[in-house]
Amino acid sequence: MSTIPSITLNNGLAMPQLGFGVWQVADDEAATAVRTAIESGYRSIDTAAVYENEVGTGRGIREAGVPREELFLTTKLWNSGTKDWSGTSGRDAVLREFDASLERLGTDYVDLYLIHWPRPMHGSYGNIWQAFEELAADGRAKAVGVSNFGPAELGHLLGAGSLVPAVNQVELHPYFPQQELRAFHAEHGVATEAWSPLGQGKELLGEPALAKVAAKHGRTPAQVVLRWHLQSGVIAIPKSVTPSRIRENFEVTGFELDAEDMAAVASVATGRRIGPDPTGFDWN
Numbered sequence: 001m002s003t004i005p006s007i008t009l010n011n012g013l014a015m016p017q018l019g020f021g022v023w024q025v026a027d028d029e030a031a032t033a034v035r036t037a038i039e040s041g042y043r044s045i046d047t048a049a050v051y052e053n054e055v056g057t058g059r060g061i062r063e064a065g066v067p068r069e070e071l072f073l074t075t076k077l078w079n080s081g082t083k084d085w086s087g088t089s090g091r092d093a094v095l096r097e098f099d100a101s102l103e104r105l106g107t108d109y110v111d112l113y114l115i116h117w118p119r120p121m122h123g124s125y126g127n128i129w130q131a132f133e134e135l136a137a138d139g140r141a142k143a144v145g146v147s148n149f150g151p152a153e154l155g156h157l158l159g160a161g162s163l164v165p166a167v168n169q170v171e172l173h174p175y176f177p178q179q180e181l182r183a184f185h186a187e188h189g190v191a192t193e194a195w196s197p198l199g200q201g202k203e204l205l206g207e208p209a210l211a212k213v214a215a216k217h218g219r220t221p222a223q224v225v226l227r228w229h230l231q232s233g234v235i236a237i238p239k240s241v242t243p244s245r246i247r248e249n250f251e252v253t254g255f256e257l258d259a260e261d262m263a264a265v266a267s268v269a270t271g272r273r274i275g276p277d278p279t280g281f282d283w284n
């Protein structure tokens, strides 16, 4: 079984560089998918309140029978519980949402709690982030971070005295490699986590340039893309409900992309996102 490398977050916590994502997995399918992933060797699981599968995810974790402390569990705060992001009600709403996630997951802590989506149009993050800092301080979230933040939104949190987010989880794949944001993260000690690391499994995996690198190593295009993430220092969380793909996506060690291979993967970049541009996008 593959030994997946870890990234040391800015608070010293080790996070596996490869995890299992469960967006768009129905709650009643999530337990089987998560259990299959853990049985295949994954030790990091990424869910979110808005995925509405925290119950199934928690069940899958328990069914797999691996001790909780050997797993790295991420969930995320959705916007609806925190419509008012200003004032003390913002802080209280975060703590309520967090407790509800723990209850659904059936655990008493998470390894990483993220603000799922920025809302620059709704004012400052101060009271929201204060609650995240409290959760980090009391250990109910071993690390806290954000998702879909750009440099401007991160800038709000990087002010004097605030806890620096451990992670920013953003859309990132060979079509959209986020080089500038990655450099910004590196400068500020924020780890980069890639969502849709396989480009949602569509055109990207059919790119001839990837097929060539895959053939050279006797691997699949998905394995080459995940290897590219690992060698780029990025955390990747591919999703699949197909057992053979769940296993395939975990077998990404035991080979190395050389500089030419890395350049071939990078050559497919289009600079286009699959998902919405978080800047100015308002879910509410």
Ligand SMILES: NC(=O)c1ccc[n+]([C@@H]2O[C@H](COP(=O)([O-])OP(=O)(O)OC[C@H]3O[C@@H](n4cnc5c(N)ncnc54)[C@H](OP(=O)(O)O)[C@@H]3O)[C@@H](O)[C@H]2O)c1
Binding pocket: 020, 021, 022, 023, 024, 046, 047, 116, 147, 148, 169, 170, 194, 195, 196, 197, 198, 199, 200, 201, 202, 205, 222, 223, 237, 238, 239, 240, 241, 242, 245, 246, 248, 249
């Ligand atoms: N923070 C955010 O705003 C945000 C946004 C999006 C995603 N995420 C997180 O990131 C995770 C991954 O992103 P994603 O689910 O959007 O996309 P992804 O992991 O890039 O791709 C998943 C898709 O690719 C297919 N697939 C998986 N492995 C494959 C393989 N080896 N060969 C061919 N096809 C394969 C899957 O099909 P099957 O399932 O049918 O096998 C599924 O349709 C999510 O599950 C979620 O945890 C976070």
